[in-house]
Amino acid sequence: MRLNRRLFLGSAAATGAMIAAPAVLGQARPRLVVIGGGAGGATCARYVAKDSDGAIDVTLIEPSEVYYTCFFSNLYLGGFRTFESLAHRYDKLANDYGIRLIRDMAAGVDREARVVTLAGGETVEYDRLVIAPGIDFREGSVPGWDLSKADIMPHAYKAGPQTQLLKSQVESMREGGLFCMIAPPNPYRCPPGPYERVSMVAHLLKEKNPSAKILIVDPKPKFSKQALFEEGWQKHYPGMIDRIGPDFGGDKVEVRPETMEVVIDGDVQKVDVCNVIPAQKAGAIATAAGVTDDSGWAPVDPHSMASRVDSNIYVLGDSSAQGDMPKSGFAANSQAKVAAMDIRSQLIGSKRFPARYSNTCWSLIDTDDGIKVGASYEATDEKIASVSSFISQTGEPADLRKATYEESLGWYAGITADIFG
Structure with a gap:
C-alpha cells in the first residue's frame, strides 16, 4: 500500500x-x-x-x-x-x-x-x-575521540551543522581518498542509518570522486538489512566499499584525529574523512x-x-x-x-x-x-x-x-x- x-x-x-x-x-x-x-x-x-x-x-x-x-x-x-x-x-x-x-x-x-x-x-x-x-554519546566508547574532536571527525548523528560538515568533508576529499566510518555498537539510533549513510556517501563519491574508497569499521557481527545493503553496494558501487567486522578487529579501534589515523586492532590506517558514530x-x-x-x-x-x-x-x-x-x-x-x-x-x-x-x-x-x-x-x-x-x-x-x-x-x-x- x-x-x-x-x-x-x-x-x-x-x-x-x-x-x-x-x-x-x-x-x-x-x-x-x-x-x-x-x-x-x-x-x-x-x-x-x-x-x-x-x-x-x-x-x-x-x-x-x-x-x-x-x-x-x-x-x-x-x-x-x-x-x-x-x-x-x-x-x-x-x-x-x-x-x-x-x-x-x-x-x-x-x-x-x-x-x-x-x-x-x-x-x-x-x-x-x-x-x-x-x-x-558514551564517553570513551571510541578511544581518542570525544565531542571536542567532532569538528575534525564528525559524528553527524544529531542532524544540523554536523551533517553539513560531514558533507563538506566528503566533497573536499582528495582524488582517490579514503572515507572511514566507525559504526556504533547496539543499541543505537536508527539501526539501518549508518549503512544508508555509507550508500549515500558512495553515491556522492561515484559522481565526484569515483576512485575513492569507503571503509566501515564495525563492532557488530551483523547489521540491519545487511543482505539488502550488500547486494546494493555490489550493484551500484562495486569495489568501493569494504567492511571490517569484529572477526578482523572491528571491535578494537581507536582514532587519532590530529593525524587523521584510525587504528584497527593495532594496525594504523591513514584516512581522509572519518565519521565516528560512538556508542x-x-x-x-x-x-x-x-x-x-x-x-x-x-x-x-x-x-x-x-x-x-x-x-x-x-x-x-x-x-x-x-x-x-x-x-x-x-x-x-x-x-x-x-x-x-x-x-x-x-x-x-x-x-x-x-x-x-x-x-x-x-x-x-x-x-x-x-x-x-x-x-x-x-x-x-x-x-x-x-x-x-x-x-x-x-x-x-x-x-x-x-x-x-x-x-x-x-x-x-x-x-x-x-x-x-
Missing part, C-alpha cells in the same frame, strides 16, 4: 482517538511539560494540546528554534535533498495549538516537587512530564531525572510509555528502553501517541484504548533503489513486543524499489506534518 500524507495522518488520528472529559469549572488546568522537540516530544505535545481542546496546559522545552530531522539527513549527504528540506519550526505548535514554547535547556528534574529547572534558572512545574531528549545512551536529562538504569536507557511501562521509576514521567523515543521497537523517528512518533492518550486519561479522564505501535525504516541505496523494514507491536507487561514484521527482499524489480523510495517521500511529508502541525 502506498503510504501518503493523507493515509498517514488518517491512521495517526485513529491511533490517537479519544473522548475528552470537560474540565471542572474554575479549576486550574492540569500541566503537561515536554522536554525535547523531536519526533517523540513534539508529537506528544501536539496530540495532548489538540485532543484535549485546551483542557491541558502544555509547555514544550526545546533549546533549538529549528529542528533538523535525523531521518532523511543521509539523503542530504547523497545529494537527494536540500539541507533546508530537513528544517522544521515550532511556530504552528504555538500558534495553532496554544503550546507554550520555552527555548532553553532542561537542566534538572525534582521528581518529588514536580519541577523542571532550566539552564537559564527558570523553574517549570508539572503534573505530568514527558522526557524525549534523543541520544547522547549511545539516553539524553542527559533522563539520567539527571533519575529515570535511567545501569544500561544507560530509561525503562518504561509498555502500556503507556510511563517511566517504571516514576509514573508521573513518560520517556519517549530513543531514550526509552521499551522492548522490541528500534530507536527511530517513526517509533518515537508512534510511542508519543500512546503516551498522549494515557496522559489525557490521567489528567482529564478521557477514554484510554489499548496501546498499539508500529514502525517502518526506509533506506535509499542509490537513485530510486529504496528498501524498507518494519513491524507492528503490542504491549505486554514485560515489553513492547513485535507481532508481525516485513522486509524488502533481495532481487526485487526496479519498479518495486522505486515505489518503495516514493513511499518514503510520502511518509516524510506525512510524519513531519504530524509532528509539527
Whole structure:
C-alpha cells in the first residue's frame, strides 16, 4: 500500500482517538511539560494540546528554534535533498495549538516537587512530564575521540551543522581518498542509518570522486538489512566499499584525529574523512531525572510509555528502553501517541484504548533503489513486543524499489506534518 500524507495522518488520528472529559469549572488546568522537540516530544505535545481542546496546559522545552530531522539527513549527504528540506519550526505548535514554547535547556528534574529547572534558572512545574531528549554519546566508547574532536571527525548523528560538515568533508576529499566510518555498537539510533549513510556517501563519491574508497569499521557481527545493503553496494558501487567486522578487529579501534589515523586492532590506517558514530545512551536529562538504569536507557511501562521509576514521567523515543521497537523517528512518533492518550486519561479522564505501535525504516541505496523494514507491536507487561514484521527482499524489480523510495517521500511529508502541525 502506498503510504501518503493523507493515509498517514488518517491512521495517526485513529491511533490517537479519544473522548475528552470537560474540565471542572474554575479549576486550574492540569500541566503537561515536554522536554525535547523531536519526533517523540513534539508529537506528544501536539496530540495532548489538540485532543484535549485546551483542557491541558502544555509547555514544550526545546533549546533549538529549528529542528533538523535525523531521518532523511543521509539523503542530504547523497545529494537527494536540500539541507533546508530537513528544517522544521515550532511556530504552528504555538500558534495553532496554544503550546507554550520555552527555548532553553532542561537542566534538572525534582521528581518529588514536580519541577523542571532550566539552564537559564527558570523553574517549570508539572503534573505530568514527558522526557524525549534523543541520544547522547558514551564517553570513551571510541578511544581518542570525544565531542571536542567532532569538528575534525564528525559524528553527524544529531542532524544540523554536523551533517553539513560531514558533507563538506566528503566533497573536499582528495582524488582517490579514503572515507572511514566507525559504526556504533547496539543499541543505537536508527539501526539501518549508518549503512544508508555509507550508500549515500558512495553515491556522492561515484559522481565526484569515483576512485575513492569507503571503509566501515564495525563492532557488530551483523547489521540491519545487511543482505539488502550488500547486494546494493555490489550493484551500484562495486569495489568501493569494504567492511571490517569484529572477526578482523572491528571491535578494537581507536582514532587519532590530529593525524587523521584510525587504528584497527593495532594496525594504523591513514584516512581522509572519518565519521565516528560512538556508542549511545539516553539524553542527559533522563539520567539527571533519575529515570535511567545501569544500561544507560530509561525503562518504561509498555502500556503507556510511563517511566517504571516514576509514573508521573513518560520517556519517549530513543531514550526509552521499551522492548522490541528500534530507536527511530517513526517509533518515537508512534510511542508519543500512546503516551498522549494515557496522559489525557490521567489528567482529564478521557477514554484510554489499548496501546498499539508500529514502525517502518526506509533506506535509499542509490537513485530510486529504496528498501524498507518494519513491524507492528503490542504491549505486554514485560515489553513492547513485535507481532508481525516485513522486509524488502533481495532481487526485487526496479519498479518495486522505486515505489518503495516514493513511499518514503510520502511518509516524510506525512510524519513531519504530524509532528509539527
